[in-house]
Structures are given as C-alpha cells and as structure tokens.
Amino acid sequence: SQQGEEDPQALSIQEGENATMNCSYKTSINNLQWYRQNSGRGLVHLILIRSNEREKHSGRLRVTLDTSKKSSSLLITASRAADTASYFCATELYSGNTPLVFGKGTRLSVIA
C-alpha cells in the first residue's frame, strides 16, 4: 500500500518559476526522501531529511518536514526545462536500511 501521497498529481509551470510539491504520509517515520524520475527510467536521489530536521537545502532544492502534520514539501526554485520529470517522496519507517515506501508522484512539466 502507498504510505505517501503527493499533491498535486501534475504541475505545469513556465521556465524560471518556482515549483512546489507536497507529500503527506500516514505513520511515524525515520526519514523522508525525495527522488526524481525521468521518462519512466531509474530514480535519482535528490535529498533526505531526517525526522528531527525541519528544513534542508541542496542547490535549487528546499525541503521542509512537519512531523506533527505528517507532511513534507519540495520547492524547486528558478525551474528549468531539464527539471521536467516525475517527483516522488519516499518514507523510511525505521532506521537501519529499511524499505522505502513511495507515493504515486507528481508529474512536473516545465515549459520553455
């Protein structure tokens, strides 16, 4: 079963705009990770945020985590056409290399 649920399911923006995707989950977690997938191929790891962290940055990416609301957001600033992809949140319920539980993803289209 899916633990996470991304919102929106699809997002279309102009190049240079910011894109925000949200993820909600159901149970307590050890960490939450965001992945990108281009054209149904392999997943690329973007960022990991632990349950005791509230915000992390990596380049043009900003991730927040609110464990009280069981939600996370991914912000991509100054988007580029190359950011067009599907974005998934995945939760790791326990520490120690446990399986990831993915949502259904957000399909982002960045129009040049």
Next chain:
Amino acid sequence: DAGVTQSPTHLIKTRGQQVTLRCSPKSGHDTVSWYQQALGQGPQFIFQYYEEEERQRGNFPDRFSGHQFPNYSSELNVNALLLGDSALYLCASSYEETQYFGPGTRLLVL
C-alpha cells in the same frame, strides 16, 4: 565509480514463462533492494538482500524470488508470469541510509 547497473534493459515474455533480472550494486554497497513500478504508480518494495540472505519482504507472492551473490550482486526471478507482472523493475543498492537506484528493467508480459 559506476553506479547501480541492471540487465537487461527491456524484456518481452509470454504468460507462464519465467524471467531472471540482474543487478550490480554500487561499489561498497552491501544491501540490494528490488522494487516493482507499474505504469503511473510509485515503486513497490519486493524484497531486500543483505549478506546473501533475504532480510525483508514486501507483499509479493512466492513466484517472486531472489538471490544475492558474495560480490553483492543480485538476481530477481519471477515464475509463472502473469500479464499483471508487466512493469519497470528497479534495483537499489545502499550502504547506510540512502538507496541508489539503477535504470531499471522494463518487462512486458504478453
């Protein structure tokens, strides 16, 4: 340093056949996990191997089995293929928290 590799990239089988997919992890990674991703869905965990043993298993039938070799590479076997087994099969390797995914094998069952 090579990333996670998978073979083959594409595969077409017919119902009832058996298939073997292969995965080589990143150098130094001792844990391999397999996921199934149906079209339009997120990946679903199949099982995880560590030290040549199946450590955890998702909600998949016994038709799905695997193996891990001493060099940490892994195989996923699926017997008695069903149309519903058509999907992208992803392998991920890890050493600590982060799982690194391979490009996947796209399996089509006719």
